Amino acid sequence: MKISGAELFTQALKREGVKHLFGFPGGVVIPIFDVLFSEPEIRVILTRHEQGAVHAADGYARSTGRTGVCLVTSGPGATNTITGLATANFDAVPIVCFTGQVARKMIGNDAFQEADIVGISRPVTKHNYLVTDRKDLAKIIKQAFTLASSGKPGPVLVDLPVDILKEEGDSHYPESVTIRGYNPVTKGHPGQIKKTAHALGQARKPLFYVGGGIHISGAADIFRKIVEKTRVPVVSSLMGIGAFPSDHPKNLGMLGMHGTYAANMAVTHTDLLFAIGTRFDDRVTGDLSKFAPEARIIHIDIDPAAIARNVPVEIPIVGDARIILEQLYTLLKSPSIEDWLKQIVKWKEEHPLTFSQDGKRLAPEAVIKTISDVFPDAIISTEVGQNQMWAALYYNFHKPRTLLTSGGLGTMGYGFPAAIGAQIGNPDRTVIDIAGDGSIQMNIQELATAALNELPVIVAILNNGYLGMVRQWQELFFNRRYSSTCLQRGVNCPPNCDQKPGQVCPPYTPDFVKLAEAYRAIGMRVTRMEDVRPALKEAGKSKTKPVLIDFIVEREANVFPMVPAGVAINKMMFDKRAQE
Amino acid sequence: MNHIISLLVENHQGVLSRIAGLFSGRGYNLASITAGVTMDPEITRITLVCEGEDDVIDQIKKQLHKLIDIIKVIDLTDVPSLHRELALIKVKAKPDQRGEIFQVSDVFRAKVMDVSMDSMVLEVTGSPEKIDAFTSIIQPYHIQEIARSGLIAVERGKKQ
Ligand SMILES: Cc1ncc(C[n+]2csc(CCOP(=O)(O)OP(=O)(O)O)c2C)c(N)n1
Ligand SMILES: [Mg+2]
Numbered sequence: 001m002k003i004s005g006a007e008l009f010t011q012a013l014k015r016e017g018v019k020h021l022f023g024f025p026g027g028v029v030i031p032i033f034d035v036l037f038s039e040p041e042i043r044v045i046l047t048r049h050e051q052g053a054v055h056a057a058d059g060y061a062r063s064t065g066r067t068g069v070c071l072v073t074s075g076p077g078a079t080n081t082i083t084g085l086a087t088a089n090f091d092a093v094p095i096v097c098f099t100g101q102v103a104r105k106m107i108g109n110d111a112f113q114e115a116d117i118v119g120i121s122r123p124v125t126k127h128n129y130l131v132t133d134r135k136d137l138a139k140i141i142k143q144a145f146t147l148a149s150s151g152k153p154g155p156v157l158v159d160l161p162v163d164i165l166k167e168e169g170d171s172h173y174p175e176s177v178t179i180r181g182y183n184p185v186t187k188g189h190p191g192q193i194k195k196t197a198h199a200l201g202q203a204r205k206p207l208f209y210v211g212g213g214i215h216i217s218g219a220a221d222i223f224r225k226i227v228e229k230t231r232v233p234v235v236s237s238l239m240g241i242g243a244f245p246s247d248h249p250k251n252l253g254m255l256g257m258h259g260t261y262a263a264n265m266a267v268t269h270t271d272l273l274f275a276i277g278t279r280f281d282d283r284v285t286g287d288l289s290k291f292a293p294e295a296r297i298i299h300i301d302i303d304p305a306a307i308a309r310n311v312p313v314e315i316p317i318v319g320d321a322r323i324i325l326e327q328l329y330t331l332l333k334s335p336s337i338e339d340w341l342k343q344i345v346k347w348k349e350e351h352p353l354t355f356s357q358d359g360k361r362l363a364p365e366a367v368i369k370t371i372s373d374v375f376p377d378a379i380i381s382t383e384v385g386q387n388q389m390w391a392a393l394y395y396n397f398h399k400p401r402t403l404l405t406s407g408g409l410g411t412m413g414y415g416f417p418a419a420i421g422a423q424i425g426n427p428d429r430t431v432i433d434i435a436g437d438g439s440i441q442m443n444i445q446e447l448a449t450a451a452l453n454e455l456p457v458i459v460a461i462l463n464n465g466y467l468g469m470v471r472q473w474q475e476l477f478f479n480r481r482y483s484s485t486c487l488q489r490g491v492n493c494p495p496n497c498d499q500k501p502g503q504v505c506p507p508y509t510p511d512f513v514k515l516a517e518a519y520r521a522i523g524m525r526v527t528r529m530e531d532v533r534p535a536l537k538e539a540g541k542s543k544t545k546p547v548l549i550d551f552i553v554e555r556e557a558n559v560f561p562m563v564p565a566g567v568a569i570n571k572m573m574f575d576k577r578a579q580e
Numbered sequence: 581m582n583h584i585i586s587l588l589v590e591n592h593q594g595v596l597s598r599i600a601g602l603f604s605g606r607g608y609n610l611a612s613i614t615a616g617v618t619m620d621p622e623i624t625r626i627t628l629v630c631e632g633e634d635d636v637i638d639q640i641k642k643q644l645h646k647l648i649d650i651i652k653v654i655d656l657t658d659v660p661s662l663h664r665e666l667a668l669i670k671v672k673a674k675p676d677q678r679g680e681i682f683q684v685s686d687v688f689r690a691k692v693m694d695v696s697m698d699s700m701v702l703e704v705t706g707s708p709e710k711i712d713a714f715t716s717i718i719q720p721y722h723i724q725e726i727a728r729s730g731l732i733a734v735e736r737g738k739k740q
Contacts, residue, residue, distance in 0.1 A: 122598060123605050127648040130593070147648060181590060181651040305642035308635075 005165040006031040012141040022053040026073020028100035028162035048445040052417040054084020059418025064425040067094040074100040075113030086124035090408025094153035103163040126154030134169040151184030152303045188317045188324035197331035203272035205340040212239030213277010219322035220400040235263040239407045245398035256284035258389045261351035268570040275299045277321045280310040290568035356577040364462045364553040368394040374536040378430040383415040383439030385469035389559040391434040413442025423455040437463040447519035450546040459548040516548035525550045587626040588652040612730035660736040666705045666729040672722040673700045688714045
């Protein structure tokens with residue numbers, strides 16, 4: 001039977017088990033949207049911006065483990081996906097993004113809404129395709145889904161010229177495809193695994209350092225068994241949070257620039273750092289020459305290019321974290337590490353996470369702790385900045401795939417659409433975007449998407465009136481010169497406003513509560529600690545409406561501990577006020 | 581140190597720009613790149629010459645390997661292999677200078693491809709060093725144009 005390219009596209013999605021498609025239409029993709037109009041098995045979620053569509057597909061994918069799918073038009077629709085694709089590419093999120101393209105004979109002619117999206121997206125995708133022949137369409141879609149979800153996952157873009165969508169052709173969709181240049185290794189080398197077991201047995205101060213690879217490979221259970229068998233403590237990158245319960249006694253928390261004291265001290269003193277599914281990012285390592293200076297390093301990663309890139313690795317193991325940890329489990333014994341464990345307890349007691357409360361405005365950390373209390377099983381997405389770090393430090397994560405955050409690219413505006421995608425994929429879970437007042441405005445238009453799809457996503461804005469993380473750097477390293485970081489600054493403010501309290505500032509714009517209401521969402525404002533819990537409980541009751549809570553938090557609260565960029569990670573700064 | 585990396589790649593559109601983009605995007609040094617189809621029309625061989633410390637070269641190879649369209653990455657630097665480059669050189673040559681140029685060309689086994697009233701075109705093949713040597717010898721006659729192919733390489737056959 002002959003079918004059009006658009007019909008084949010839809011058949012292919014069904015064969016891939018796609019139930020949700022995040023999209024935004026335009027001229028060249030009308031043929032597909034037309035087929036989808038009468039397709040009951042695929043629900044199309046119309047976002048209000050293509051960036052929102054890609055982040056939503058990303059949040060869907062991170063929270064469910066299934067590939068997120070989006071569909072946008074050519075030209076501006078396609079270019080609007082770039083930030084979303086780059087975000088997903090950095091954090092290894094499986095997405096297949098379909099873009100419409102002008103007809104083949106028009107390509108290269110600067111046709112209306114033509115963009116060389118394959119060229120533009122090349123460095124921010126795992127792979128991409130321009131379909132140039134109707135008979136390749138099925139194979140390419142199959143390859144795109146295969147690539148996106150296997151090996152180190154990532155976004156794959158498929159550019160679809162409109163004439164191919166209209167062209168009648170074969171309806172066959174292949175069961176599987178082989179790609180001869182692509183053979184990701186999954187099983188670990190047995191020799192390396194033996195060496196690893198031996199090295200761990202000999203270590204006196206061993207430490208696990210885990211990253212996003214644990215979530216992606218589904219290794220959380222086996223990893224936990226390994227920690228319990230060996231009693232070796234754990235530190236985690238931002239992406240690794242949730243891989244191991246935050247409140248487990250062996251968990252020292254996040255390491256790096258805003259890592260805990262215990263985590264950073266442990267890394268600095270360990271004699272065996274066992275890294276799993278993580279990249280040794282510069283926000284983690286600080287000054288590389290002083291990172292884990294006494295340690296032999298073992299590194300498991302599915303991406304050979306991530307191994308030994310930033311630090312010398314003694315035992316590299318390429319492959320899938322879950323499979324390798326399973327191979328390793330029976331070989332492991334508990335090393336004698338009593339002194340090390342005692343030292344770790346000391347570090348934990350020396351500097352637990354602390355924050356100050358000035359009593360006037362809300363402490364953002366306290367808001368997050370309350371969120372954690374009221375919604376212990378939520379899926380949390382974050383924006384970027386202080387809100388992100390506080391969420392990572394103060395929410396008690398205990399399951400994998402529950403923290404959705406843009407780690408590698410650090411994309412403001414990610415959290416809210418990602419929460420929408422997560423809510424679509426997890427209709428029975430509570431999904432909360434812990435937001436900054438700056439970031440939320442970057443994709444605030446998706447309130448319409450959430451409202452009309454009746455998604456009870458909770459947006460908890462930690463409203464400090466600043467691009468807070470940048471302000472924090474300005475406070476600490478630029479002599480408190482708050483250049484372009486005050487979100488209340490108006491045209492009549494003094495040029496060198498020193499932002500001293502008591503100064504009369506223009507009213508906060510926008511009024512988030514009214515804005516929420518304009519979108520027919522629920523808006524609340526909370527200014528006092530005693531109102532935090534009731535407001536959250538109230539928000540939890542909403543079943544069909546998004547809830548936006550504007551938490552008016554202390555304006556100049558800082559994220560601590562902090563290690564300045566490029567400095568050794570044991571040189572931490574703490575909150576002076578909290579210590580007084 | 582210069583490394584010679586031979587790639588077997590899918591003959592897909594855009595592979596060259598994927599490779600070039602990898603080098604420019606990650607700030608690697610690419611000295612030359614050549615491409616030509618193999619016996620299998622679906623596979624192209626690309627020969628790269630790139631420069632860098634060992635750890636950089638190691639990253640380059642790993643990153644190349646990650647490109648989906650690249651089937652095989654072979655570092656020929658330390659493997660017994662044959663390397664050749666071809667250059668076409670147009671030199672100014674008045675009729676009375678031709679004899680000298682013929683002589684020098686002979687030493688380098690360069691071929692004279694074209695002779696006109698006031699210029700000659702020479703073809704020379706060999707290692708890049710040989711071509712460098714030839715061009716510096718021929719330089720005094722004034723080189724008007726030069727086109728170098730970039731390096732191509734194949735592994736030698738096994739000895740036993
Ligand atoms: C798209 C984008 N632009 C700029 C930045 C740089 N940046 C990082 S954090 C930050 C401040 C974010 O402000 P807000 O959302 O209010 O969060 P806060 O730090 O105040 O919690 C900025 C501007 C970024 N990460 N992403
Ligand atoms: Mg802010």
